[in-house]
Amino acid sequence: MRQNFISLVSHEMRTPLVAAMQYLELMGGNIVGALNTEQTRIVNRMKSRLSDLLALIDRWLELARIEDHQVTDDFETFDFSPVVKEALEIIKPLADEKKIKIRDMSGDDVKLNGDRNMIKEIIVNLVSNGIKYNREGGEVTVQKKQESGFIVIDISDTGFGIPEEELGRIGKEFYRVKREGLAVGFGLGLAIVKKILDIHNGRLEIKSAVDQGSTFRMYLPISTAVIGKTAAASCNCSRESNKKGG
Template identity: 25%
Template sequence: MEKAALLNAIVYNAIDGIITTDDFGTVESINPTACVLFGYSEQEVLGNNIALLIPSLDWPSRDYFSSRYKTTVDSPFIEKARELKGRTKEGYQFPFKLGVSEVHYAGRKIYAGFIHDLSQQKADEERLKNYASHLEELVELRTKTLNDTIKALEKSKEKVSATLEKEKTLSKLKNRFLSMASHEFRTPLSTAQLSASLIEKYAEPLENANITKHAGKIINAVTNLTTVLNDFLYIEQLEIGRVKTNITYFDLKKLGEEITEEMQLLAKGQQQIHFTHNGTQKLMHLDANLLKNSIINLITNAIKYSNDTSRIEFTTEINDTNCIITVKDEGIGIPQEDQNHLFEPFFRAHNTGNIPGTGLGLNIVARYIALMNGCISYSSIVNEGTQFTLTFSMK
């Protein structure tokens, strides 16, 4: 009795559906799980043919089992599980796996069917199938997009290569032209400047103001044009990498005095260039030529953009940590909105008006200072003046 009760409890609480029939497929028992799966009550199923629940099943008859399933005379029949479709009371079909066992009980044969619902499994498989299909489509689309991108990049690469070749050719032509122009124009300009100076000298006994005036205009025009050509030549040399630093020891104070003397001759009207060297240390380890050109450029700007009676402060200092060089003027200053572009080539502040210039000077200075591992900074107020500071580390 206990065993029977235990078996009954196992069948009653099984997670799979269990149905028993006789030889002719008449349902003799059905557990609660099978009732839930098919949507029938136990009373609605008992005594009915199994075809009520599984229409597609050719439920085994006595001859069917003996001819098709039984492997030996002595062994009980166990049908290999197969997938079928069940039909619920509402008429819906669902997939399940059916395994059938032949049971000998009380001198008769009973067939027990074990039903494992496959609805969730099939739904998961379908979802995975759809996802796999989606991934395949996505991979195909991405592959096509990638191939299209590669083709576009190849075309762009060809265009860029062609453009670069054109740029290289144009750059070579430009550099050749600048080099040729700078050198070819320099000789006639030097001749014109020398001739204008001689005219001034020869005109002194005549005391003719007009001759002196016009000779001065010629000299100024030649000086400005020479400055322009020099700027182009310096830029050309920087672009092609010809500018190399020649680091040597030199007397910074002496260099400052020489520059001041030279630039004072070019000052306008009553302008005064005041040079000061701070500290006892004088020797500096830099490229004297590049530094001199940079300082001359800054002082030239101070002269150009200041009035005829202004004072230009030029100071040098060497201490234990830095070499500091400043050029300060009382000129027109640099507008705040223009300051971010100050070192760009060919840029000129919008308040420079008709004052001649190429917009290359500060770009050249910044690049020279960078070649010597220094830095350039500035401060400026419109109509009050500008100060440029060159700083080099002594470490």
């Protein structure tokens, strides 16, 4: 039933919206005749609203897909640093547009076990939020450390911050922080992040203060295979040391 409904939304709603966007592109490009200033303004406004609606549908479908993806068939052991670089490359045009500086301080590589594309989606979502809810010329910083079998990733921004009373509602579907003059997103980005972290036995913590920015900290288990190798290597080193000492 659920899968049928998702297919219905994908085809019966998204397909005609894409067609409508294509017609607007033709009109905006003067393919069907020259537009005056007012007509051009109206067409551009329609394109903007249609893009918002398509983005909402895409986000909703992505969330539904992730909720149905409770198996770990796509899990693999992979290097984390290249995933960060790929995610930041995707989001770079948005950062450039707002003159936001992205600082990658994730440091040395570490291996994770999980769905590589989903982990990249997390980075894209969190860094994207740090850009959208930031001041022009601000910064977003990505940092990483290891802690008790987890890789801890901090994504911090110099943005508007989140009121304390709203922190508990962040990450709920269709909820977004209310700020006058700022209407970006549909509140699905963090819901997607939380769903992905649940699948990976991870978690998300948020620290924020109004006009002082926010830090989104996520915990992801380090690959058990890597932990095992590290422990084995440490054990072997100890044995060799004991032999030499004896």
